[in-house]
Amino acid sequence: MYRELNEQLAILKEKGRIYEKWNDRLEKLNQEEVEWKAKVQQRLEHLQKEQNDVERLNSMSLSAFFYHLIGKKEERLEKEELELMESKAEYDTACQMLKDIQEQRLQVQQEVEGQRQYEFWQSDYQVLWGKKENDLLEKDAELQQMAEDREHLSGELQELNEADREGEYLLLALERAEKALSSAGNWGIYDMMGGGMISTHMKRSRMDDAQVAIIDAGKRLRRFQKELEDVKMAIHTELHLGGLLSFADYFFDNLFVDWMVQDKIRKAEMQVKDGLSMVRKTLQVLKNGMREHQAQLELLERRYREYVERAD
Structure with missing residues (x-):
């Protein structure tokens, strides 16, 4: 008696499940994108600071002259350059992670758009389910x-x-x-x-x-x-x-x-x-x-x- 209606309900529920899966994934990627953008900015600022430290030591500033006089300029410069390399690596890693997340987000966005007709699947499901429920309640x-x-x-x-x-x-x-x-x-x-x-x-x-x-x-x-x-x-x-x-x-x-x-x-x-x-x-x-x-x-x-x- 309810074969066709049950098939419609089953299809709608499965399509809705798929839509929600992609939509949930998109929301998580959006949040991750925000977080990695913040990390990229933080690591960029840190990288710029390390670059400034190296540039100051390479110039003939008072601090550079002071380190040169006491024989520690090369040691100091080596430490700053190492920190600069580490900072650059962290910045590059953050940029790559952000890029990867953005690529994933674009792919998932396409999947969500392809399933957009099921955005309100629960309302459609409830209408069909209610029709079946009312019919059953009468009998x-x-x-x-x-x-x-x-x-x-x-x-x-x-x-x-x-x-x-x-x-x-x-x-x-x-x-x-x-x-x-x-x-x-x-x-x-x-x-x-x-x-x-x-x-x-x-x-x-x-x-x-x-x-x-x-x-x-x-x-x-x-x-x-x-x-x-x-x-x-x-x-x-x-x-x-x-x-x-x-x-x-x-x-x-x-x-x-x-x-x-x-x-x-x-x-x-x-x-x-x-x-x-x-x-x-x-x-x-x-x-x-x-x-x-x-x-x-x-x-x-x-x-x-x-x-x-x-x-x-």
């Missing part, structure tokens, strides 16, 4: 089921990603709260030891920071909870954040009115730490679920594509 129950499974997995993976994103936001807010409460507790100890107005001010400032972070965490927590409701079926496990929600409600009810007491600051800090532990464990479950869904989806995508390609 083949197995392919229909794979398509449904693929869409279901893709949807669940998207929901897991959304839940993970909200969980990461919540984690950042709780970490800010933990840091602020820890600092407030430390300033509170200093205040109890007679730290004075500065320590009291710093403690209150850190408590304000903690309040902002906790309010943000409360908002994030409720969003996270809603996202988790959407992914329960995807990860086949119960995710409980009830304790963390109760903790957030407690913070809102008290509004930091009596939290200036030192032991309550430390208690709040421990509750935030517990919340952090709970969120991290939940995020780990989500990330495991995301990895599993991604692997299943990639496997299903390969099976689906192979099924369409092999149908005859």
